[in-house]
Amino acid sequence: MEKVKVEICCGTACYLLGAVQLMRLEERLPEKLKDKVEFEAKGCLGLCNDDKLGGAPYVRFNGTEPMAGATPDKVVARIREILGMEEI
Numbered sequence: 001m002e003k004v005k006v007e008i009c010c011g012t013a014c015y016l017l018g019a020v021q022l023m024r025l026e027e028r029l030p031e032k033l034k035d036k037v038e039f040e041a042k043g044c045l046g047l048c049n050d051d052k053l054g055g056a057p058y059v060r061f062n063g064t065e066p067m068a069g070a071t072p073d074k075v076v077a078r079i080r081e082i083l084g085m086e087e088i
Helices: 012-028 072-083
Strands: 004-009 037-042 059-061 065-067
Touching: 004 012, 004 072, 012 037, 012 072, 059 072, 065 072
Parallel strands: 004 037
Antiparallel strands: 004 059, 059 065
């Protein structure tokens, strides 16, 4: 299975509203997930232009699935769902 790609928006609004904590998530991932996830900081994902999504900070999974109001817990939970893994 390919790694789950997690793109973290680091545009101004996202940065101020929590992107820094999301970038630190890579260091705090459970061991069983570390080799299954690839994190990438992006200058701006442009997701704040979509009024239907909600607020910053934004994350995008595997290049197609956006998440608004991302928190470390929400991101880890979604990674587990994508990988089909139960709580670790």
